[in-house]
Amino acid sequence: MKFPFQLVELTHTLDANSPAWEKNCGFTSSIVLDYADCTSETPFRVQHFTMPAGMGTHMDAPSHCCPNGLSIDQIPLDQLVAPCVVIDVSQKAHELYSLTPQDIADFEKTHDLIPPDSFVIIKTGWSRFWDNPTQYRNNHKFPSISAETATLLVSRDIMGLGIDTLSPDRPDDGYPVHRILLGSGRYIVENIAISEQLPSIGSFVMAFPLKVRQATEAPMRLIGLLP
Incomplete structure (x- = not known):
C-alpha cells in the first residue's frame, strides 16, 4: 500500500558548525570504534555525540x-x-x-x-x-x-x-x-x-x-x- 502523503523535511542537519544559543556550537561527533579496528567478522563504526538538549531543530x-x-x-x-x-x-x-x-x-x-x-x-x-x-x-x-x-x-x-x-x-x-x-x-x-x-x-x-x-x-x- 502506498503511503498517502508526500513527506517534507523540516529539520536542519546537525554538524560541528550548526548555530546554537551560545557562540560555540556545542555539538561534537567522535568515532570511538572504527571499521578497521573491529575484531568481529562484521565491521562497525561506533560514534559518540555531545550536544545541548536544545540544539538544532x-x-x-x-x-x-x-x-x-x-x-x-x-x-x-x-x-x-x-x-x-x-x-x-x-x-x-x-x-x-x-x-x-x-x-x-x-x-x-x-x-x-x-x-x-x-x-x-x-x-x-x-x-x-x-x-x-x-x-x-x-x-x-x-x-x-x-x-x-x-x-x-x-x-x-x-x-x-x-x-x-x-x-x-x-x-x-x-x-x-x-x-x-x-x-x-x-x-x-x-x-x-x-x-x-x-x-x-x-x-x-x-x-x-x-x-x-x-x-x-x-x-x-x-x-x-x-x-
Whole structure:
C-alpha cells in the first residue's frame, strides 16, 4: 500500500558548525570504534555525540520554564501529529521584527480562523541563514513573536508553536512567549528548516522529539505531510 502523503523535511542537519544559543556550537561527533579496528567478522563504526538538549531543530516542553509542566517524555503522542498552519511574514520580517496580532488577523482574513489543535509555524525567512551561524545567531537579534500574539494564539487553542529562528523570544524581551505558551501546556519547536513546499493550510506535521525521561528540551525530527 502506498503511503498517502508526500513527506517534507523540516529539520536542519546537525554538524560541528550548526548555530546554537551560545557562540560555540556545542555539538561534537567522535568515532570511538572504527571499521578497521573491529575484531568481529562484521565491521562497525561506533560514534559518540555531545550536544545541548536544545540544539538544532528541537522541542521545548512545558517543563522548560514551568516546574510542574509536562516533560518531553510526558507529552501525549496524539499531540505530536497535528494539522499545520504556516503564517508567512518573510517579506517584512527583520532582526527586530515581532509578529503582531495584526499579522494573525491578516492571515485569518484570507484563511479563516486558525483551527483548534493546529501546529502553527511562523515563517520569518530566517532559516536561510542557518549555514552562516554568526548571522543566524546575530547576537540574539532575530524575528520573534510579541506577547500579545502569543496570548492570541493560545486563545485559538493551538497545539504547539514553531518558528524558523533560535527562539520565538529575544532575550531582551524577557521570554514572555515561552511563559505564555509553555505555561498553558503547549510546546514550542525552534530552528525549523522552512520548506517552500509547505502551504499556508492543508498540511500536517509530525513532531517527534527524542524521548528522554524528564527532559525539558530535546532534539527532534520534524516532518511535514502533504495530501
